[in-house]
Amino acid sequence: MALEHAILVSLLEQPGSGYELAHRFDRSIGRFWTATHQQIYRVLARMGTDGWITAEQVGQYGRPDKRRWSVTGTGHAVLTDWLREEVQPEAVRHELAVKVRGAAFTDRAGRVALLVEVARYRADHEAVLARYLAGERRDFPGGVPGDDRAALQHVVLRGGIAYERMVLAWLDDVLATLRGLDH
């Protein structure tokens, strides 16, 4: 219901090709909305025919041509309307929580395997946190807010940082709990 809107925000921040958008959805935007390039191309095509965005053909020397999409007046209006709608409760899908409860129904070897996997998963999240903190130092040095756009991007990044810190603390709790089970 909102990939369109995430794309509108991203193109308003910076016009670009489907390929570039796919990369942003792997990096900055992907922190809070994921999408693959296949999804993005399909939705861009629909948004184009609906008049929310327009493409400008950009010839590049030694590169395939690309289409630089930017948001039209209609697209901007669609976004402002959407911003006024209620925020829907998030659909939660936390696989690890299912596995932790499932650990009650496996043997000692299975629990040890889960413990190892949780430790690996924890390392992934530690790396994500490190990336966020590096991005924060790079893009928001000194903690002084620039313009409104930067202030809003920064508060979203702080959300990502807070999320990762919470996850790491919880994973420590999970590890301690798994270690404390009767074997």
Place this chain on the structure above:
Amino acid sequence: MALEHAILVSLLEQPGSGYELAHRFDRSIGRFWTATHQQIYRVLARMGTDGWITAEQVGQYGRPDKRRWSVTGTGHAVLTDWLREEVQPEAVRHELAVKVRGAAFTDRAGRVALLVEVARYRADHEAVLARYLAGERRDFPGGVPGDDRAALQHVVLRGGIAYERMVLAWLDDVLATLRGLDH
């Protein structure tokens, strides 16, 4: 990829009908995996034909008959195999974060509307936290762990509590940021 597994865990904890499962997915399991009754019935049927679960017809006086599903040996084996697989990175979909960044492209009135909506959303999360804490007092009084299953259920609940506290703190940050923008 894992609604089946969430259902296996839930049925191992307690056999029950599709209707009952739908309710659990509205309450306890729904904290970390959401599903509607239509999805659940479809998946239950497939799991039944695959031999992961079996139904026992339960006649009830003054109620429609129901099918009490329970997990077979095959189903249990499917679950233990799945527990050994890698945990996939979660697909993040955080609509509010998109809206916050989108707020850079709307006018003062739109930002005020968003502020009001964030406050409402915050109240929802405060209510969820209160429910979790009440559930914790009810199901895990004194903080003394019972058996393994209770210890695992409790650590998952603590994760939900930590998540809600993190969200509330971040929403305060968002509210302060929105109030601090140049108008």
Place this chain on the structure above:
DNA sequence: CCGATCATGTAATGTGTTACATGATTGG
């Protein structure tokens, strides 16, 4: 010359959502 990057897509399948559909009992 080979792998990475740039750039765009189609096709098939799987999953999720919304709407529709039925019918009984219990409690107010």
Place this chain on the structure above:
DNA sequence: CCAATCATGTAACACATTACATGATCGG
């Protein structure tokens, strides 16, 4: 008698994922 709860499903559609497909240039 009416709304809520128990109980089960189908059908249509929307959305997401995975696999397949192409073809150019740049750097080592």
